[in-house]
Amino acid sequence: MCAIISDMPAGSIRARVRAEMISEIKAVARQHLETEGANLSLRAVARDMDMVSSALYRYFASRDDLLTALIVDAYNALGATVEAADAAVTDRADLRGRWLAAARGVRGWALANPAEYALLFGSPVPGYQAPQDTVPAAARSSLVLVDIMADGYAAGAIAPTPADRQRLSPAVRADLSAIIAQVAPGLPAELLHRAMTGWLQLFGTVSFELNGQLTGVIEARTEFFDEQMELVCDVIGI
Amino acid sequence: MCAIISDMPAGSIRARVRAEMISEIKAVARQHLETEGANLSLRAVARDMDMVSSALYRYFASRDDLLTALIVDAYNALGATVEAADAAVTDRADLRGRWLAAARGVRGWALANPAEYALLFGSPVPGYQAPQDTVPAAARSSLVLVDIMADGYAAGAIAPTPADRQRLSPAVRADLSAIIAQVAPGLPAELLHRAMTGWLQLFGTVSFELNGQLTGVIEARTEFFDEQMELVCDVIGI
DNA sequence: TGTACATCAGTGAACGCGCGTTCACTGATGTAC
DNA sequence: TGTACATCAGTGAACGCGCGTTCACTGATGTAC
Numbered sequence: 239m240c241a242i243i244s245d246m247p248a249g250s251i252r253a254r255v256r257a258e259m260i261s262e263i264k265a266v267a268r269q270h271l272e273t274e275g276a277n278l279s280l281r282a283v284a285r286d287m288d289m290v291s292s293a294l295y296r297y298f299a300s301r302d303d304l305l306t307a308l309i310v311d312a313y314n315a316l317g318a319t320v321e322a323a324d325a326a327v328t329d330r331a332d333l334r335g336r337w338l339a340a341a342r343g344v345r346g347w348a349l350a351n352p353a354e355y356a357l358l359f360g361s362p363v364p365g366y367q368a369p370q371d372t373v374p375a376a377a378r379s380s381l382v383l384v385d386i387m388a389d390g391y392a393a394g395a396i397a398p399t400p401a402d403r404q405r406l407s408p409a410v411r412a413d414l415s416a417i418i419a420q421v422a423p424g425l426p427a428e429l430l431h432r433a434m435t436g437w438l439q440l441f442g443t444v445s446f447e448l449n450g451q452l453t454g455v456i457e458a459r460t461e462f463f464d465e466q467m468e469l470v471c472d473v474i475g476i
Numbered sequence: 477m478c479a480i481i482s483d484m485p486a487g488s489i490r491a492r493v494r495a496e497m498i499s500e501i502k503a504v505a506r507q508h509l510e511t512e513g514a515n516l517s518l519r520a521v522a523r524d525m526d527m528v529s530s531a532l533y534r535y536f537a538s539r540d541d542l543l544t545a546l547i548v549d550a551y552n553a554l555g556a557t558v559e560a561a562d563a564a565v566t567d568r569a570d571l572r573g574r575w576l577a578a579a580r581g582v583r584g585w586a587l588a589n590p591a592e593y594a595l596l597f598g599s600p601v602p603g604y605q606a607p608q609d610t611v612p613a614a615a616r617s618s619l620v621l622v623d624i625m626a627d628g629y630a631a632g633a634i635a636p637t638p639a640d641r642q643r644l645s646p647a648v649r650a651d652l653s654a655i656i657a658q659v660a661p662g663l664p665a666e667l668l669h670r671a672m673t674g675w676l677q678l679f680g681t682v683s684f685e686l687n688g689q690l691t692g693v694i695e696a697r698t699e700f701f702d703e704q705m706e707l708v709c710d711v712i713g714i
Numbered sequence: 715t716g717t718a719c720a721t722c723a724g725t726g727a728a729c730g731c732g733c734g735t736t737c738a739c740t741g742a743t744g745t746a747c
Numbered sequence: 748t749g750t751a752c753a754t755c756a757g758t759g760a761a762c763g764c765g766c767g768t769t770c771a772c773t774g775a776t777g778t779a780c
Contacts, residue, residue, distance in 0.1 A: 244755080252744075252755075259756090275602030277515065281733065292735075293757050301734065361598030362687060364513030373692070401710075405703050409696030417693060434694075435707055439673070441689075442680015449600060451679075454611070455655060456672075458647030465643050469673055473711045482722080490722075490777070497723090519766065530768075531724045539767065 241307060242299055260297050262287065267308055271353035276363045278305060302366055305357075309368060310375045312354040317378025319347045324382050333390045333476035340382050341440050341467045348444045359445055380437060381421065386476070387433045388422045396475050398428035406431060432474040439470045479545060480537055498535050498545075500525065505546055509591035514601045516543060540604055543595075547606065548613045550592040555616025557585045562620050571628045571714035578620050579678050579705045586682045597683055618675060619659065624714070625671045626660045634713050636666035644669060670712040677708045 241260050246253045266286045270278055280301050284291040298304040323343030327336045348355040357363075358376075390396040406414075406428060414427040422430070443466050446452055447459055456462045479498050484491045504524045508516055518539050522529040536542040561581030565574045586593040595601075596614075628634040644652075644666060652665040660668070681704050684690055685697055694700045 246755085250744085256756090275599065277602060279733065280735090290758055291733090292737090292759085295735075296756060356599035359683075359687060359689065361513065361594035364515060368688075405706060407696065407699040407703065410694065410699045410703060413694045413696055413700070431703070435677070435704060438680045438684060438704065439677050442676045442683065445597075445680065445683060446676060449597060450606075451597065456648065456651045458645065458651055461645040461648045462651070465645065465648060465669070466673060466676065468643060469711070473707070484722085488777085494723090517766065518768090527723095528725055529766090530726085530770090533768075534723060 241297055241303070256297075263294065263297055263304070264308060264311060267304060268354065271308070271357060273353075275353070276305075276357055276360070278308075280304070305363065305366055306369055306371060308354070309357055309372050312351070312358055313372060313375035313378065315351070315354070316344070316347050316358070317375065317382075319343050320379040320382045324386070330389065331393060331395070333386055333395060334471045336386050337383070337436065337471055337476055338464070338467055340379075340386070341436075341463075344379060344440060345444050345447075345463055348448055352448050355444070355448060359441060360449075377421075383433050383437055383440075384422050384425070384430065387429045387474075388425050390476055391425055391429055396429060398426045402428035402431070436470045436474050439466065443467075479535055479541070494535075501532065501535055501542070502546060502549060505542060506592065509546070509595060513591070514543075514595055514598070516546075518542070543601065543604055544607055544609060546592070547595055547610055550589070550596055551610060551613035551616065553589070553592070554582070554585050554596070555613065555620075557581050558617040558620045562624070568627065569631060569633070571624055571633060572709045574624050575621070575674065575709055575714055576702070576705055578617075578624070580702075582617060582678060583682050583685075583701055586686055590686050593682070593686060597679060598687075615659075621671050621675055621678075622660050622663070622668065625667045625712075626663050628714055629663055629667055634667060636664045640666035640669070674708045674712050677704065681705075 244256070246256070263283060267278060267283050270282055270286075274282075278301065280294055281291040283304075284294050294304075298307070320340050320343040323339045323346075324336050327339050329335065387396070410431070411427050414430045418425050418427065418430055443463055447463070452459065452462075482494070484494070501521060505516060505521050508520055508524075512520075516539065518532055519529040521542075522532050532542075536545065558578050558581040561577045561584075562574050565577050567573065625634070648669070649665050652668045656663050656665060656668055681701055685701070690697065690700075
């Protein structure tokens, strides 16, 4: 559950005001994440809204519930950004162009929303356990990458090589098959494996940039990112 | 500065007891990181040592100083592990074997010390700014990877391709050259670029495993990791 | 070798601040007759 | 259309807890003469 659900008639004035309040609480909380990191303080959020801290409990049952709502929102915002970036590529057969667009979409969103990115991909918040609600939202951005591979396979542009087949162990193949059944029926496991390579490279690069691991090493961040992504496209054969 | 420096005669009993105390404080603090994440509490550490919290100030000037000491230690522990893993490969010309050994060294250390790994590569601790002291220690593990490339280049086993040269932008080339001058004189920038691809893939994969991004996706973690590393060795040509 | 002195480790109390959550309550806003 | 009642938002005080850091202090341990 993200926010406390009331049985108010939907669309009523009260329901609309309530929805606006929830949005504003989340917006203020996002600002706090930006400055304070994941140690989100309910009292600080309430203070910024000129409310008493206990009033927040009308909207969220606990601090963890608010965190969960922020996480789900962030996954969806990232997912929507990446989906839009991919969709903006008019030549749907241009797999590399689509992949690069999606990758730049991830990086752009992460740079614009570093605190939310950290919430999703940074070290786990102590004492917080993400509930199942977050899973579908979490998958959205990754699904874009899988779709690119699936489109390429359907069009005959990419296919597993013998070297691919040899590399995959039965155990990993089984894991991949389980995902394929849910997400992209018919896609060869080898191609999902390649997509995951790109996925790891993409998020690894973005995470290192955001966590400061490139400080003093690489200054031309945008060029470096693009060249890494070009290289990874070579690897996965698109 | 990691610990408060006193002008006691080195090697005296007091100096030895003092060094042991510092080690024990750090050890207890490491245990707390394991359970509580990066929100390290001096009072909690003191409690576990049956001391009063103010006594810790004999050994560390502040909480941040203790954190810095833990970070430097962790970087060094990781670096030593990776160096040992590489050094254990007797056939020094077996670049792929050395790379895989180093990569498994990183992953093994990370799985054994997840909290410390998070401290190094996770989201930045709010309000904490790493001082310059951490830089040399931070570089150790990466240097092993660079050395493998440098050895391969010196032996004539790997060399830049025309495609490599074309890909690199002048800006990134300049960044890479600055590092090469300090760390591996004579190494072509293209080969350092390849090493960084592997470096990003390696830490990206380990971070995703530790942060739970593979939960419900890949269960055969060790096989998956090895296969990703094999693939990345293909990419960087070793 | 014995004594006076300096150094150091650790104590305990305090300052000033933070936090999440509960609970009885006051008013205002909506709803049903 | 007007009134009685129920629902809801927000208040303010409190509980019980945490934290980093400072400071004057007590003893114990070492050092110099």
